[in-house]
Amino acid sequence: MYSPYANVSERELAxxxxxxxTVIFALRRDGDTGRPELWxxxxxxxxxxxxxxxxxxGGPLAARESLQDAAARNLADTTGLTPRYLEQLYAFGGxxxxxxxxxxxxxxxxxxxxxxxxxxxxxxxVRWFRADAVGELAFDHNTIVDYALWRLRxxxxxxxxxxxxLGELFxxxxxxxxxxxxxxxxxxxxxxxxxxxxxxxxxxxxHYLAGGRHRPPRLYRYTPDPDMVPGPVPSTPQRSTE
Amino acid sequence: MYSPYANVSERELAxxxxxxxTVIFALRRDGDTGRPELWxxxxxxxxxxxxxxxxxxGGPLAARESLQDAAARNLADTTGLTPRYLEQLYAFGGxxxxxxxxxxxxxxxxxxxxxxxxxxxxxxxVRWFRADAVGELAFDHNTIVDYALWRLRxxxxxxxxxxxxLGELFxxxxxxxxxxxxxxxxxxxxxxxxxxxxxxxxxxxxHYLAGGRHRPPRLYRYTPDPDMVPGPVPSTPQRSTE
DNA sequence: TCAAAAGTGTTACTTATACACCCATGT
DNA sequence: ACATGGGTGTATAAGTAACACTTTTGA
Numbered sequence: 199m200y201s202p203y204a205n206v207s208e209r210e211l212a213x214x215x216x217x218x219x220t221v222i223f224a225l226r227r228d229g230d231t232g233r234p235e236l237w238x239x240x241x242x243x244x245x246x247x248x249x250x251x252x253x254x255x256g257g258p259l260a261a262r263e264s265l266q267d268a269a270a271r272n273l274a275d276t277t278g279l280t281p282r283y284l285e286q287l288y289a290f291g292g293x294x295x296x297x298x299x300x301x302x303x304x305x306x307x308x309x310x311x312x313x314x315x316x317x318x319x320x321x322x323x324v325r326w327f328r329a330d331a332v333g334e335l336a337f338d339h340n341t342i343v344d345y346a347l348w349r350l351r352x353x354x355x356x357x358x359x360x361x362x363x364l365g366e367l368f369x370x371x372x373x374x375x376x377x378x379x380x381x382x383x384x385x386x387x388x389x390x391x392x393x394x395x396x397x398x399x400x401x402x403x404x405h406y407l408a409g410g411r412h413r414p415p416r417l418y419r420y421t422p423d424p425d426m427v428p429g430p431v432p433s434t435p436q437r438s439t440e
Numbered sequence: 441m442y443s444p445y446a447n448v449s450e451r452e453l454a455x456x457x458x459x460x461x462t463v464i465f466a467l468r469r470d471g472d473t474g475r476p477e478l479w480x481x482x483x484x485x486x487x488x489x490x491x492x493x494x495x496x497x498g499g500p501l502a503a504r505e506s507l508q509d510a511a512a513r514n515l516a517d518t519t520g521l522t523p524r525y526l527e528q529l530y531a532f533g534g535x536x537x538x539x540x541x542x543x544x545x546x547x548x549x550x551x552x553x554x555x556x557x558x559x560x561x562x563x564x565x566v567r568w569f570r571a572d573a574v575g576e577l578a579f580d581h582n583t584i585v586d587y588a589l590w591r592l593r594x595x596x597x598x599x600x601x602x603x604x605x606l607g608e609l610f611x612x613x614x615x616x617x618x619x620x621x622x623x624x625x626x627x628x629x630x631x632x633x634x635x636x637x638x639x640x641x642x643x644x645x646x647h648y649l650a651g652g653r654h655r656p657p658r659l660y661r662y663t664p665d666p667d668m669v670p671g672p673v674p675s676t677p678q679r680s681t682e
Numbered sequence: 683t684c685a686a687a688a689g690t691g692t693t694a695c696t697t698a699t700a701c702a703c704c705c706a707t708g709t
Numbered sequence: 710a711c712a713t714g715g716g717t718g719t720a721t722a723a724g725t726a727a728c729a730c731t732t733t734t735g736a
Binding site: 386389410 | 732
């Protein structure tokens with residue numbers, strides 16, 4: 199029989215089980231101020247442990263599925279949405295994170311654009327929360343959410359994500375609002391414009407957003423740089439015989 | 441029976457097995473130029489698939505062990521060394537990365553200071569390679585090594601790692617050599633000094649390195665900033681009753 | 683015509699880079 | 710004394726932040 203680790207002594211009694219979880223971020227406008235804020239969907243646990251606590255959407259890994267596909271499936275199952283951005287966050291596997299049967303979770307984080315249908319999916323067991331007010335979650339999921347927020351802010355600072363919250367065309371003011379919502383501070387419109395115009399991935403179109411109360415702003419488009427995909431890139435030409 | 445994912449339909453036939461692998465970097469001086477270079481140890485596979493190919497050290501996760509402890513154990517098993525720096529790299533789990541029984545690998549990367557004993561551990565099945573000349577490895581391990589190198593260069597650029605290659609006390613020239621070896625380019629000694637003296641984690645001592653052929657350089661010490669530990673930090677006061 | 687947001691210009695300030703120069707020590 | 714690496718000073722460039730200003734639209 200083939201065993202991939204036959205060169206190492208087998209130390210395990212019950213092998214830890216593997217799960218994929220996903221932190222899903224979306225932007226929703228506050229009713230009062232009209233400013234966008236970060237929200238994320240959680241699911242209610244219907245079993246012990248942590249019964250009735252809110253938790254990150256997750257599940258097992260299907261047989262022929264990549265880790266990333268499994269995360270995308272989590273996302274579709276709980277929100278019906280397709281991710282605009284999806285990246286691996288971290289693998290959590292401490293023996294103390296779950297009572298009794300050990301679970302190693304590989305966690306992804308995603309950015310989506312919620313539409314009406316997606317938000318309406320709320321039910322008794324699925325609910326959207328403001329990212330800074332999720333309450334006490336099951337397992338170590340508070341740690342995971344905090345870490346995902348930290349990564350989002352970093353990615354935004356270096357200009358990698360953020361676009362994923364917007365449609366194909368957007369004004370620089372909309373993009374700035376996203377930055378402000380994620381970073382939690384205001385940015386100077388003039389300087390923001392200059393920095394973004396210096397970014398090669400952002401290109402101006404000839405379209406303008408009409409219907410506003412004031413001067414119509416120009417619309418821009420984001421063209422992702424293929425060299426900037428997150429995570430590792432298959433480097434060695436993986437046997438190009440196929 | 442309790443099952444942590446009973447709220448999701450069970451889709452798997454054979455659950456993927458889980459492994460921990462570790463990319464271990466060390467600095468060795470080149471015999472000719474005397475300049476430090478990046479090396480890493482690999483182990484020879486003694487079974488199919490990829491029999492006789494070189495691969496990253498790795499193994500299964502023991503029952504009561506954290507992911508990080510498992511990586512440290514890999515390291516001790518193959519080199520006898522203790523990591524000075526150890527951080528999670530990425531979880532690799534594509535269904536195509538290994539023939540037949542699927543393996544999800546959680547990969548760590550480590551920095552060590554090799555001593556005589558560790559280097560002498562070389563055998564028919566364990567050998568050190570220059571990081572830029574590892575040849576064709578088993579599985580997707582070339583991708584993993586490349587990604588680990590990329591992360592090392594990033595961490596070094598932002599000044600997080602690098603110290604781990606050195607002893608408790610070091611001269612700025614030694615530290616600069618480490619940077620140069622990792623980044624693969626020369627740095628201006630004057631500017632390097634200024635930048636490092638502006639870093640609060642680096643403090644000057646009153647000791648000097650005597651015995652050199654020239655003016656004795658001052659020795660410095662690195663005091664890690666507890667706020668800068670890599671990876672997620674347990675945030676919610678994890679039930680402080682214990 | 684006026685409010686409000688789009689968009690531009692200018693200046694101060696911080697940080698990076700290149701490189702000339704002085705200092706201290708073993709040979 | 711002198712070669713060599715340790716260590717300092719300085720001029721320039723490049724990027725960041727603050728903020729005053731002009732432009733264009735809808736009401």
